[in-house]
Amino acid sequence: MSASYLSIQGLIKTYPPATGKGKPVVVVDGFDLEVEEGEFVTLIGHSGCGKSTVLMILAGLSDATEGQIALAGNELRGPGLDRGIVFQSPCLLPWMTAFENVMLSVDQSKTDWPKAKRRDHAEKYLSLVGLSDALHKKPAELSQGMRQRVGIARAFALTPKLLLLDEPFGMLDSLTRIELQQVLLELWTQERMTAVMVTHDIDEAIFMADRVVMMTNGPRAKIGDILTVPFERPRVRHELLENTEFYALREHLVGFLEDMHHPQPASPVSV
Numbered sequence: 706m707s708a709s710y711l712s713i714q715g716l717i718k719t720y721p722p723a724t725g726k727g728k729p730v731v732v733v734d735g736f737d738l739e740v741e742e743g744e745f746v747t748l749i750g751h752s753g754c755g756k757s758t759v760l761m762i763l764a765g766l767s768d769a770t771e772g773q774i775a776l777a778g779n780e781l782r783g784p785g786l787d788r789g790i791v792f793q794s795p796c797l798l799p800w801m802t803a804f805e806n807v808m809l810s811v812d813q814s815k816t817d818w819p820k821a822k823r824r825d826h827a828e829k830y831l832s833l834v835g836l837s838d839a840l841h842k843k844p845a846e847l848s849q850g851m852r853q854r855v856g857i858a859r860a861f862a863l864t865p866k867l868l869l870l871d872e873p874f875g876m877l878d879s880l881t882r883i884e885l886q887q888v889l890l891e892l893w894t895q896e897r898m899t900a901v902m903v904t905h906d907i908d909e910a911i912f913m914a915d916r917v918v919m920m921t922n923g924p925r926a927k928i929g930d931i932l933t934v935p936f937e938r939p940r941v942r943h944e945l946l947e948n949t950e951f952y953a954l955r956e957h958l959v960g961f962l963e964d965m966h967h968p969q970p971a972s973p974v975s976v
């Protein structure tokens with residue numbers, strides 16, 4: 706078994722044909738990735754290439770057709786509280802407050818802790834995402850950005866081995882998005898959890914990551930290239946935006962994604 710913290714080897718995902726007839730669709734075909742403990746990896750690729758498919762398999766919410774996945778030395782099977790998941794919009798129970806929504810996860814995952822410790826823990830993460838003043842508000846009283854803050858607090862409060870984020874800021878306006886990237890990055894810098902985040906925003910992919918994993922287009926998508934992001938942490942957005950190296954990385958990513966849109970023929974075309 707591999708020594709890396711998260712090991713994905715030979716992952717294949719096939720969906721049955723939509724109509725029940727025809728051929729099964731091989732969406733992901735041979736996705737291999739080794740992630741170190743405490744590493745932040747972003748996953749980028751064109752819409753429909755299979756990013757969410759990979760993430761859902763890591764979350765245990767979908768089965769791999771083939772392949773081996775290990776987390777912290779154990780084969781990964783099914784969903785579990787060792788993984789915190791943040792989706793585009795958080796599924797919060799509408800009749801519960803922000804605090805109660807986070808407590809729900811804490812109660813489930815920290816069963817041997819006394820109540821007071823669990824409450825402090827939930828409060829700590831809500832205050833770290835900037836919601837100290839909104840603990841007792843219900844989702845309907847919160848903006849979309851605040852709801853996503855609750856979702857982030859809830860995922861971190863599990864203190865999971867692996868944090869999985871699927872376009873967590875995809876629904877937010879650009880200012881809120883930048884604000885929440887910062888919140889997530891600060892929290893992550895403090896906790897250093899191993900994280901895999903799907904995004905289709907190139908700047909976000911670079912800003913957040915230690916490595917950017919680029920997926921080829923589907924069907925039969927796999928990893929096309931991996932970019933190591935050399936910038937030290939903590940990172941300051943405006944400093945990165947003044948760094949020529951940032952633009953070189955950006956060009957590399959744009960180039961990859963553009964090539965995916967206009968693939969070169971595999972063999973010379975005869976005329």
Ligand SMILES: Nc1ncnc2c1ncn2[C@@H]1O[C@H](COP(=O)(O)OP(=O)(O)O)[C@@H](O)[C@H]1O
Pocket residue numbers: 720721732750751752753754755756757758759923
């Ligand atoms: N449950 C499913 N059944 C059949 N096809 C699916 C299912 N989920 C996703 N797909 C297909 O798999 C491909 C990859 O989807 P997805 O992983 O959601 O892509 P991405 O997140 O990169 O946009 C798409 O072509 C999509 O239509």
Ligand SMILES: [Mg+2]
Pocket residue numbers: 756757758
């Ligand atoms: Mg997706």
